[in-house]
Amino acid sequence: MSERLADDRRAGGTQPRRAMRQGPRPLALHLTAALGSLLSSSAALPLLRNGLLPWNPALRDRAAALREDMARADRQRRAAPDGDRLTREVDREIRRRIDAVLTGVERYRRHPYRRDLPDPPTVWAEGGSRLLDYGAGERAGGRPVLFVPSLVNRGYILDLSCDRSLMRWLAARGFRPLLLDWGRPGPMERRFTLTDYIAGRLERALDFVVEAVGAPVPVVGYCMGGLLAAALAQRRPRSLAGLGLMATPWDFHAEDAATARRVATFIQPWGPVLERWGELPTDALQALFAQLDPLLALKKFAGFARMAPESRAATAFVALEDWLNDGVPLVAGVARDALAGWYGRNDTMAGSWMVAGLPVDPGAIRVPALALIPERDRIVPPASALALPAAIPGARILRPPLGHIGMVVSAGAETGVWNPLAEWLAATG
Numbered sequence: 001m002s003e004r005l006a007d008d009r010r011a012g013g014t015q016p017r018r019a020m021r022q023g024p025r026p027l028a029l030h031l032t033a034a035l036g037s038l039l040s041s042s043a044a045l046p047l048l049r050n051g052l053l054p055w056n057p058a059l060r061d062r063a064a065a066l067r068e069d070m071a072r073a074d075r076q077r078r079a080a081p082d083g084d085r086l087t088r089e090v091d092r093e094i095r096r097r098i099d100a101v102l103t104g105v106e107r108y109r110r111h112p113y114r115r116d117l118p119d120p121p122t123v124w125a126e127g128g129s130r131l132l133d134y135g136a137g138e139r140a141g142g143r144p145v146l147f148v149p150s151l152v153n154r155g156y157i158l159d160l161s162c163d164r165s166l167m168r169w170l171a172a173r174g175f176r177p178l179l180l181d182w183g184r185p186g187p188m189e190r191r192f193t194l195t196d197y198i199a200g201r202l203e204r205a206l207d208f209v210v211e212a213v214g215a216p217v218p219v220v221g222y223c224m225g226g227l228l229a230a231a232l233a234q235r236r237p238r239s240l241a242g243l244g245l246m247a248t249p250w251d252f253h254a255e256d257a258a259t260a261r262r263v264a265t266f267i268q269p270w271g272p273v274l275e276r277w278g279e280l281p282t283d284a285l286q287a288l289f290a291q292l293d294p295l296l297a298l299k300k301f302a303g304f305a306r307m308a309p310e311s312r313a314a315t316a317f318v319a320l321e322d323w324l325n326d327g328v329p330l331v332a333g334v335a336r337d338a339l340a341g342w343y344g345r346n347d348t349m350a351g352s353w354m355v356a357g358l359p360v361d362p363g364a365i366r367v368p369a370l371a372l373i374p375e376r377d378r379i380v381p382p383a384s385a386l387a388l389p390a391a392i393p394g395a396r397i398l399r400p401p402l403g404h405i406g407m408v409v410s411a412g413a414e415t416g417v418w419n420p421l422a423e424w425l426a427a428t429g
Contacts, residue, residue, distance in 0.1 A: 020109045021326030026283040027105075029290055030297035034101050037295055038094050038375070045090055051242025075125055093133070097302060104301030107309060108136040113318045117159065120220035121168075124208045128183030131205050134167040136161070142176035144217045146209055147424055148232075150201065150224035151334060152285060153324050153411055155181045157408060158222065161319050164409045175425060180205050185331045190278030193333035198231045198354040206232065210239045218428050220244030220421070222408070223380065230388065233359045233367055242428035243373040243392075244421060247404050248363070248379045250343050251349045252390035263288065264344025268334060274336070286327060292379065320409060349387060362391035369395035370424045372407065379404040396424070 024030050051069055073086050087374075124131040135142045147167070158179060159167040163186035167177045177236040180202070192200075209217050218241045221229030226248025233243040253259045266288050270280060290296070300317075307314040330338070337353075347353040353360045371389035373382050374429040382399070389395035398418030400407060407417045 011245045012026050012105065014402040016372060017330075020094070021322070021325070022109075023321060023324070024105065024108070024297055024301070025286045025325045025327075026290075030282075031101075031105070031288055033294045034289070034301075035098060037298065038097050039093055041090055042087075042171065042205065045087060066424060067160075089338055095279060097298075100302040100305045100379055102296050104303070104305035105297075108304060108318060110303065111314070111318045112311065113315050113322075115156075115161065115320055117162065123212075124205060125243070126201055126204060127188045128186045129205070130181045130183060130278060132179045132181055132210065133176070134171045134179065143425065144176040144178060144209055144213050145170070146217055146219045147177055147179045148221040148225035148229045149180065149182070149220060150222065151182055151197065151228075152224060152327065152330055153330060154323060155179050155422035157285060157323055157405065160323060160409050164319070164413075165411070166408055166418055169414070170422060173422055175422070177367065178267075179211055181327070184328050185279055190331050191333070192331050193229075194228075194265075194337045195354075195356050197334070198228050200233065202228055202232055204235060206236060206239055216241040218244060220246065220425075221248060221250060223244040223404070226388075227342075230362060231355045233365045233369075234360060234362075235355070235358075237366050240367045242368040242370070242425070243365065244424070245385075245388060246417070246421075247267075247372070247374055247377055247385060247407060249348075249380040249384045250399070251346065251384045253346045253349070254383035254387060257346075260343045260346070263291070266291075267339040270335075274332040277332075280332050280335040282329050285330060286325075289379075310417075316409075337421040362388055363393065365392045368428055370421070371395055371397045371420065373397060373399050374402040374404060374407045374417075375399050376406070377404040 024173040036158055043055055048067070051067060053351045055064075060273045065270060070086075120132045120134045122130045123136070124132045135144070147155075147158060149158065159165045162168075179253050182197075206217075206219070219229045219232060221227065221244065223246070227250075229243060230245065230248070233240050267274070269279070270284060273284075300321075304314065304317050307317065341347040341353060345352070348360070349358050351361065369392045370388060371385065371392075373385040373389075375382060377385070385398070389397050398420055400412070400420075402410055402412055402416050407413055
């Protein structure tokens with residue numbers, strides 16, 4: 001703990017103190033998962049020694065070899081004067097790892113980085129939503145492209161920082177990216193369903209762009225935004241010059257139906273909250289995402305503790321974590337449609353996902369389509385994403401060796417995703 005306490009002292013003194021970040025959200029859940037996992041090692045040690053610890057069948061041979069090593073160590077322990085050295089070493093390693101994750105969390109909460117990119121002009125607005133024009137001013141006149149982000153996370157993942165902004169990169173190459181910032185739900189949006197967002201707000205934003213440029217425009221959706229864009233493409237084919245899908249799920253039961261159904265049950269205890277507040281709180285959504293990898297915070301923040309605080313890697317880490325912790329609530333109607341419908345019943349694959357009374361059918365999409373499906377995606381399994389372009393006639397598929405978020409902000413994003421997307425956009429229409 002000494003290094004973390006030294007960081008605390010350096011943060012004090014006469015210098016004005018920045019307000020600490022509240023994340024990673026929900027902090028108590030992440031810390032409980034990390035500490036519980038580490039502290040369980042001591043409890044598991046006797047079971048490991050006597051062979052009662054259950055192992056994944058794939059690890060059975062390695063477990064047997066480990067037990068042999070443990071038996072040899074125990075024989076040496078009994079002959080040694082210093083007692084149970086293995087237990088002491090396990091305890092020492094537990095303390096070291098606890099110190100690392102707590103140091104990483106504390107350094108993140110106090111890091112001086114703050115995102116200060118100015119927003120581009122707003123060219124259209126409705127309720128809490130805005131259409132941001134990254135091709136305005138000097139770059140006006142480029143090929144318009146409408147980007148549709150998820151309703152769950154803030155859209156600025158596509159404009160994260162000066163050197164990690166797909167929007168500004170495209171604008172510098174002659175395009176006119178228009179990003180639909182959904183905003184935070186207000187009293188109007190809390191009554192929305194997916195139909196209200198797609199057949200209402202999204203269509204009106206599209207109409208504004210098409211009327212302004214006098215021609216169909218390509219629409220690109222990221223993650224959940226790709227589902228909204230796919231439904232839009234079916235409903236408004238004459239307004240779209242092409243459909244881009246980035247890490248967009250479709251078959252929610254493709255790789256692990258049991259896990260998808262467990263995600264669906266997550267909404268049940270939140271029923272009274274949905275009825276009273278009209279939305280699923282941000283921390284509840286963050287807790288849901290944490291179930292995908294309960295130990296992710298342990299691994300991430302222990303790694304962050306080893307970074308030089310002033311390094312570009314540390315700044316990039318903080319920028320991404322700030323975005324992850326800057327989530328928005330999900331309105332009740334959308335939460336029910338997405339969790340119970342998509343994850344629970346797999347409505348998308350079953351053909352029973354309805355928008356404005358009509359089923360969303362990828363086979364009815366008749367615009368050029370490109371699906372960018374990252375091979376290392378653990379949020380949207382590739383098998384889930386592949387199901388959508390497989391059902392769209394003539395859809396093109398690219399599989400960059402990146403992750404779900406890495407496809408838009410990692411060092412490999414420009415080569416693996418940005419360039420192919422720009423080439424395809426230039427060729428559409």
